[in-house]
Amino acid sequence: MSASQTQHRIIEAAILVFNEDYSAPLEHVAEQADVTRRTLHRYFTGREELLASCAQEMRRSCQQAMLQALNSSAEPRKQLEYMLYAGVDCGAKYALFNKLHSRPEHHHTPLNADCAAYDSVCSRFRNVITQLQEQGAISLHLTTAWVMALFNGVVVATVNAATAGAVAPNSLKEFAWFSFSKGIGV
Amino acid sequence: MSASQTQHRIIEAAILVFNEDYSAPLEHVAEQADVTRRTLHRYFTGREELLASCAQEMRRSCQQAMLQALNSSAEPRKQLEYMLYAGVDCGAKYALFNKLHSRPEHHHTPLNADCAAYDSVCSRFRNVITQLQEQGAISLHLTTAWVMALFNGVVVATVNAATAGAVAPNSLKEFAWFSFSKGIGV
DNA sequence: TAACTATGTCTCAAATGTGAGACTTTATGC
DNA sequence: GCATAAAGTCTCACATTTGAGACATAGTTA
Numbered sequence: 001m002s003a004s005q006t007q008h009r010i011i012e013a014a015i016l017v018f019n020e021d022y023s024a025p026l027e028h029v030a031e032q033a034d035v036t037r038r039t040l041h042r043y044f045t046g047r048e049e050l051l052a053s054c055a056q057e058m059r060r061s062c063q064q065a066m067l068q069a070l071n072s073s074a075e076p077r078k079q080l081e082y083m084l085y086a087g088v089d090c091g092a093k094y095a096l097f098n099k100l101h102s103r104p105e106h107h108h109t110p111l112n113a114d115c116a117a118y119d120s121v122c123s124r125f126r127n128v129i130t131q132l133q134e135q136g137a138i139s140l141h142l143t144t145a146w147v148m149a150l151f152n153g154v155v156v157a158t159v160n161a162a163t164a165g166a167v168a169p170n171s172l173k174e175f176a177w178f179s180f181s182k183g184i185g186v
Numbered sequence: 187m188s189a190s191q192t193q194h195r196i197i198e199a200a201i202l203v204f205n206e207d208y209s210a211p212l213e214h215v216a217e218q219a220d221v222t223r224r225t226l227h228r229y230f231t232g233r234e235e236l237l238a239s240c241a242q243e244m245r246r247s248c249q250q251a252m253l254q255a256l257n258s259s260a261e262p263r264k265q266l267e268y269m270l271y272a273g274v275d276c277g278a279k280y281a282l283f284n285k286l287h288s289r290p291e292h293h294h295t296p297l298n299a300d301c302a303a304y305d306s307v308c309s310r311f312r313n314v315i316t317q318l319q320e321q322g323a324i325s326l327h328l329t330t331a332w333v334m335a336l337f338n339g340v341v342v343a344t345v346n347a348a349t350a351g352a353v354a355p356n357s358l359k360e361f362a363w364f365s366f367s368k369g370i371g372v
Numbered sequence: 373t374a375a376c377t378a379t380g381t382c383t384c385a386a387a388t389g390t391g392a393g394a395c396t397t398t399a400t401g402c
Numbered sequence: 403g404c405a406t407a408a409a410g411t412c413t414c415a416c417a418t419t420t421g422a423g424a425c426a427t428a429g430t431t432a
Contacts, residue, residue, distance in 0.1 A: 001408070006408080020289075022210075035410090036409075042392090146353050152343060153341075153343025160335055175328060223421095
């Protein structure tokens with residue numbers, strides 16, 4: 001196993017664990033990554049540094065997936081659909097990315113690259129929703145904030161359904177888009 | 187402040203905090219409850235005991251609300267609607283109740299009153315969904331597991347929207363039911 | 373007011389989590 | 403197979419969290 005591979009595996013494990021339990025001991029992360037705590041500490045001096053790496057990875061992954069979704073079509077309806085698939089694909093990354101940036105104790109500043117990326121994604125999202133509302137594709141009585149909250153809720157539902165194994169993985173995206181699109185009146 | 191009042195306030199605070207961060211230090215719970223950690227420890231000898239009290243309160247509250255919802259109507263469609271409102275009203279209690287009982291590390295046993303209550307609620311839920319599917323009110327290609335996952339996702343969405351203050355509280359239930367009911371094809 | 377109760381303050385010991393040094397073992401590539 | 407890198411083991415010091423005793427203080431009620 002190469003060094004960067006292990007490092008990446010630890011980050012992925014950390015995102016899974018912290019999404020479930022933000023203050024979980026690093027031992028749990030190490031177990032999830034299938035390494036010892038000693039190895040984890042060789043790559044990350046502490047929780048702060050690990051969290052920073054997670055934040056960076058979540059930003060990179062989510063931003064990339066969302067931008068690709070937006071570039072896949074010029075039609076807002078398709079853009080929204082692909083954004084949902086992107087969120088589902090990112091899974092825990094997307095869930096934690098959102099969770100951390102919408103906490104009351106989160107110190108938001110556009111100077112931080114992660115915050116800027118979050119803002120950017122939210123802004124693009126809002127634009128798509130606004131466009132759909134203008135063309136009457138989204139029920140008018142729903143607010144943009146609710147549509148975004150629902151979007152996140154649907155992603156959380158897929159993450160939970162996937163980890164619980166209660167829903168066939170190849171049906172997840174279909175179910176998610178069906179429920180979300182109908183749920184906002186598209 | 188009477189003793190039982192304080193005790194209850196601590197439990198409510200703990201449910202809010204643990205729903206956000208399961209391994210949060212008890213200091214955070216004390217802060218949320220607006221008491222000192224010393225006071226918290228007078229009521230609960232430790233984390234385990236506090237968690238047990240939370241589990242009991244979540245069970246009591248969720249079960250009561252769900253049963254009331256089911257008893258409000260004989261029509262499955264109405265029952266489902268009231269169950270969603272019940273979930274939204276319970277908020278973090280419902281969210282954490284679910285979270286804890288659907289964890290892989292959770293040791294499920296029907297002998298435990300909390301587990302039994304969870305099973306009971308799930309079972310009643312499944313019955314309602316099955317009835318609706320039989321009368322063709324729910325899209326046939328959706329599985330029961332997905333409908334339940336979506337239900338939980340919508341409740342999570344309302345909890346987040348409420349704590350973020352992004353959606354007017356008096357619109358939440360209406361939005362939630364609109365999105366959920368359309369989302370499953372009712 | 374006096375007695376009682378609930379809570380806060382200060383303190384401390386035990387438990388748990390954290391970070392890293394020193395060395396060994398296991399993979400990996402040449 | 404040998405050199406090297408990566409990961410494990412054992413160990414320890416330090417920080418944080420946890421649980422509770424001793425006592426002071428505020429609020430409540432007889």
